[in-house]
Amino acid sequence: MDESKIEKHTIAVLVDNEPGVLARVIGLFSGRGYNIESLTVAEVNNADHLSRITLVTSGTRMVIEQIKAQLDRLVPIHRVHDLTDEGPSVERELALVKVAGTGEKRIEALRLADIFKATVLDATLTSFVFELTGSTAQVDDFVGLMSQLGLVEASRTGVVAMSKGPSGF
Secondary structure, three states: OOOOOOOOEEEEEEEEEOOOOHHHHHHHHHHOOOEEEEEEEEEEEOOOOOOEEEEEEEOOHHHHHHHHHHHOOOOOOEEEEOOOOOOOEEEEEEEEEEOOOOHHHHHHHHHHHOOOOEEEEEEEOEEEEEEEEOOOOHHHHHHHHOOOOEEEEEEOOOOOOEEEEOOOO
């Protein structure tokens, strides 16, 4: 195994839902020069006041192991799961994509949206807002194609993920 190879990992972290937790997690990354490629946070257990942070980062195997160990030591983190290492998982991202155009470009945008199973949320005579849910690669592909047809803007949620099978956090 090449120890210097850069790998992309999706890491899920269960934390107390309290002020400052996200800042501490981000501070861990920025203080050590690690990059966060995607970050999502939401409360997942209202009764116990727990939130789930899902982040995507890249680094060598050693860097990824350091990140997980440092996250595991932060309080109030309850659990750290490297979904990339722990077996099959499901990852999705949501994007809103605004495209402006008329004529053939408008028809092509609708055709591609249909192929990607994107939903039209708003339509005017000169623009569309599409909603697309899929893998990061699918969202990247859709945005790339729309950039050739009049992409105005795109807003993305970042990756949400969980392991497949009966076990969970």
